[in-house]
Amino acid sequence: MSTVKIGWAGLGNMGIPMAGNLIKAGYPVQVFNRTREKEKPLLDAGAESAGGLSALAANNDIIFVMVSDDDAAKKTFSAGDGLLADDVSGKLFINVSTVASETSKYLYEQCRQKGAKFLETPVSGSVKPAQDATLIILVGGETDAFEQAKPVLDKLGKLTLHLGPVGVGSAAKLAINYLLGLNLQGLAETVLFAKAGGVKTEDMLTIINEGAIGNGITKLKSPAILKGEFPAAFALKHLAKDLRLARAQGLDAPLSEPLYSSFKQAQDDGLGDQDVMAIYKHLDQ
Numbered sequence: 001m002s003t004v005k006i007g008w009a010g011l012g013n014m015g016i017p018m019a020g021n022l023i024k025a026g027y028p029v030q031v032f033n034r035t036r037e038k039e040k041p042l043l044d045a046g047a048e049s050a051g052g053l054s055a056l057a058a059n060n061d062i063i064f065v066m067v068s069d070d071d072a073a074k075k076t077f078s079a080g081d082g083l084l085a086d087d088v089s090g091k092l093f094i095n096v097s098t099v100a101s102e103t104s105k106y107l108y109e110q111c112r113q114k115g116a117k118f119l120e121t122p123v124s125g126s127v128k129p130a131q132d133a134t135l136i137i138l139v140g141g142e143t144d145a146f147e148q149a150k151p152v153l154d155k156l157g158k159l160t161l162h163l164g165p166v167g168v169g170s171a172a173k174l175a176i177n178y179l180l181g182l183n184l185q186g187l188a189e190t191v192l193f194a195k196a197g198g199v200k201t202e203d204m205l206t207i208i209n210e211g212a213i214g215n216g217i218t219k220l221k222s223p224a225i226l227k228g229e230f231p232a233a234f235a236l237k238h239l240a241k242d243l244r245l246a247r248a249q250g251l252d253a254p255l256s257e258p259l260y261s262s263f264k265q266a267q268d269d270g271l272g273d274q275d276v277m278a279i280y281k282h283l284d285q
Contacts, residue, residue: 002027007060010067011038017130018156025155032056054085066096070103077107089115098122100245101167108166117145122173126234134158140169174246181259183217188280221277230278237272240264
């Protein structure tokens with residue numbers, strides 16, 4: 001077993017399998033989630049439960065955070081009642097959450113002032129790649145922190161990329177999720193347009209997936225369209241949030257505003273907790 005102690009805060013659909021892979025890799029892992037019942041699968045796998053965020057930071061060398069948005073990340077790192085409440089000098093904090101670049105820079109500065117290191121490592125991939133440890137890890141931060149973290153990060157994905165200073169990893173994540181949104185919107189619109197012209201949905205999906213236009217995401221999401229069922233691998237509300245962040249960060253490409261509007265409307269219509277492919281359900285009205 002490794003002597004590097006790992007803490008993990010935030011156990012959602014992605015956090016549970018990712019922390020689980022670190023346990024499988026032989027790391028001692030301690031976890032904390034505000035909804036404590038979500039810790040159970042990892043406790044059953046051999047993790048320990050931390051008494052709180054400050055204890056999680058105190059007891060571990062590298063502390064991962066994977067929460068839903070910028071506000072949750074800032075609260076988790078808070079020097080008041082969060083990870084940075086006590087002495088954390090020498091610790092390495094890794095924020096896996098998808099947040100704005102400015103938020104990453106803020107968290108980096110908060111850690112630096114406490115004598116701790118910080119990396120941002122948003123990931124490209126959803127639940128299945130998280131389970132299979134085939135994520136792409138998008139790293140922003142200082143080289144020494146990256147080199148310290150890389151052996152651990154390599155247990156979570158198939159590719160770990162150090163893209164530059166803090167902020168660049170977040171920019172890369174927002175960019176790839178913009179392309180994800182374009183793919184999903186285009187797939188839904190294409191299938192519905194074909195359906196209106198009398199083409200069976202399964203036939204149109206075959207045409208897409210067997211041709212040059214097909215890709216990993218069209219093949220992955222085709223079964224959901226055919227079944228009309230959209231259990232969340234990546235919740236639609238999170239992509240709507242990412243598109244909002246990208247727009248706020250300066251994305252003004254011609255398709256960006258209508259794309260964000262479409263996903264925001266789908267969220268407002270009550271589809272936020274369903275999978276991103278529920279955009280099809282929203283448009284099929």
